[in-house]
Amino acid sequence: MAEAASLLWLRRDLRRADHPALAAAAEAGRVLPVFVIDPTFFDDAGPVRKGWLAATLEALDESFDGHLCLRHGDPATVVPDLAREVGATQVHVSTETEPGGAARDGRVRAALADHGIDWVETGSPYAVTPGRVLNRTGQPYRVFTPFSRAWQDHGWRAPATEPSGLQLATAPSHPDARRLVEAALAACPITLPPAGERAALERWTEFLDDALPGYDGHRDRPDLHGTSRLSPYLKFGVVHPRTLLADLAGRAGKGAQRYVTELAWREFYADVVHHNPDSLARDLNPLGVDYDEPGEAFDAWREGRTGYPIVDAGMRQLLAIGWMHNRVRMITASFLTKDLHAWWPAGAEHFLDHLIDGDLASNTHGWQWTAGTGTDAAPYFRVFNPITQAEKFDPDGAYVRRYVPELRHLAGAAAHRPWEAADGYAHGYPRRIIDHAAERTEALDRYQRARNRT
DNA sequence: TTTTGAGTTGTTCGA
DNA sequence: GTCGAACAACTCAAA
Numbered sequence: 001m002a003e004a005a006s007l008l009w010l011r012r013d014l015r016r017a018d019h020p021a022l023a024a025a026a027e028a029g030r031v032l033p034v035f036v037i038d039p040t041f042f043d044d045a046g047p048v049r050k051g052w053l054a055a056t057l058e059a060l061d062e063s064f065d066g067h068l069c070l071r072h073g074d075p076a077t078v079v080p081d082l083a084r085e086v087g088a089t090q091v092h093v094s095t096e097t098e099p100g101g102a103a104r105d106g107r108v109r110a111a112l113a114d115h116g117i118d119w120v121e122t123g124s125p126y127a128v129t130p131g132r133v134l135n136r137t138g139q140p141y142r143v144f145t146p147f148s149r150a151w152q153d154h155g156w157r158a159p160a161t162e163p164s165g166l167q168l169a170t171a172p173s174h175p176d177a178r179r180l181v182e183a184a185l186a187a188c189p190i191t192l193p194p195a196g197e198r199a200a201l202e203r204w205t206e207f208l209d210d211a212l213p214g215y216d217g218h219r220d221r222p223d224l225h226g227t228s229r230l231s232p233y234l235k236f237g238v239v240h241p242r243t244l245l246a247d248l249a250g251r252a253g254k255g256a257q258r259y260v261t262e263l264a265w266r267e268f269y270a271d272v273v274h275h276n277p278d279s280l281a282r283d284l285n286p287l288g289v290d291y292d293e294p295g296e297a298f299d300a301w302r303e304g305r306t307g308y309p310i311v312d313a314g315m316r317q318l319l320a321i322g323w324m325h326n327r328v329r330m331i332t333a334s335f336l337t338k339d340l341h342a343w344w345p346a347g348a349e350h351f352l353d354h355l356i357d358g359d360l361a362s363n364t365h366g367w368q369w370t371a372g373t374g375t376d377a378a379p380y381f382r383v384f385n386p387i388t389q390a391e392k393f394d395p396d397g398a399y400v401r402r403y404v405p406e407l408r409h410l411a412g413a414a415a416h417r418p419w420e421a422a423d424g425y426a427h428g429y430p431r432r433i434i435d436h437a438a439e440r441t442e443a444l445d446r447y448q449r450a451r452n453r454t
Numbered sequence: 455t456t457t458t459g460a461g462t463t464g465t466t467c468g469a
Numbered sequence: 470g471t472c473g474a475a476c477a478a479c480t481c482a483a484a
Binding site: 143144145146220261265326327330334369376381382383384385388389440 | 460463466
Binding site: 135136137141142143145146285380381444451 | 475476477478480481482483
């Protein structure tokens with residue numbers, strides 16, 4: 001059943017609202033929305049990431065009234081084949097800026113050109129497409145704050161209006177693709193948040209009403225619901241940052257400004273990766289520090305049994321719900337890099353495997369920030385103290401008790417120091433695997449030695 | 455061109 | 470308990 005239509009190949013834009021590429025495709029006539037499960041990316045993904053993608057795809061199919069076409073295979077073959085199958089002369093996409101995806105798009109575009117099919121890019125996953133914010137000498141920014149100012153000065157478009165009278169085309173999904181989605185849902189080891197656009201916008205509305213005024217003060221508190229928890233939706237473009245920025249524009253106050261700044265971080269790291277694609281695999285600013293190979297301590301870190309309550313709570317939260325509070329990401333990352341002296345990619349990979357919001361650019365550069373090898377001119381002496389941090393940001397110990405049952409008998413902040421309680425280890429909580437003060441000194445020594453070598 | 459000020463998220467020590 | 474200084478040195482941006 002061939003019907004002339006434009007293809008809308010969806011990737012990191014799994015939504016209907018505020019979707020410039022959808023609007024552009026609709027202008028050309030009927031639209032066939034398609035998602036291609038690319039083994040190159042899919043096969044290596046962990047069960048949590050696969051599960052979240054699958055749940056998001058199901059919600060997307062529902063929002064397209066069952067018209068989402070699922071295919072499986074190399075997009076350079078699958079997309080041209082599908083275009084010819086339905087007689088499409090245009091393939092519409094949102095620009096992919098991440099290096100791996102951009103390289104793939106280059107191949108798909110070339111394959112389409114062989115068949116005389118047009119490739120049309122409209123919009124990107126960012127308010128400002130990476131590469132567009134430059135300083136006055138035409139160079140990219142490498143420091144966040146100036147970037148953030150220039151990014152806000154640059155500004156962004158108003159949200160795209162949803163095309164009226166959208167005509168959807170139909171093409172059968174591939175049985176393999178359907179099976180993979182169903183299998184991914186069945187194999188997902190955790191309870192996922194509600195997937196899809198409606199759930200994302202409901203969460204956003206709730207956040208605006210309840211938490212935005214206190215966001216600036218509460219965003220650092222893992223024991224509170226002070227953050228928007230929209231990152232899993234931003235990851236697949238279920239909601240676009242421009243939509244959020246438009247909602248924030250009418251709101252005064254520190255909370256709104258702070259949220260804009262947090263969105264700027266996401267855009268900054270995408271921009272840094274755009275200009276430095278190699279920094280996904282290598283240190284942006286190598287320091288030449290000696291690192292230890294991952295061993296038993298690394299396993300203890302991953303499984304949340306380091307004996308440091310806030311670290312273990314964070315690592316267990318990650319495994320339990322596929323998400324970790326940002327403050328705790330920093331604490332656990334500092335622990336791995338500074339207390340256990342591991343090179344950051346081991347930790348970054350573990351995070352990406354388990355986070356439902358795992359974003360390559362933000363994750364990689366967040367880790368490099370912690371390791372002191374990224375964009376920030378990080379003072380080498382910035383080593384997080386897991387106890388001080390816990391007492392500051394989880395003052396009542398509620399976060400620790402939520403994820404570490406062995407410490408639930410310790411009231412208040414005492415949960416952060418089981419070694420000081422007579423019954424601290426009564427319920428099997430592990431002893432500390434390292435001494436923080438000693439490892440802090442060791443980390444500082446290693447950074448010092450590296451500096452002396454250069 | 456040169457200079458100056460700033461840089462997400464910290465910790466410790468000593469007064 | 471609280472507070473300010475010290476912990477180095479470098480890059481970047483803007484005046």
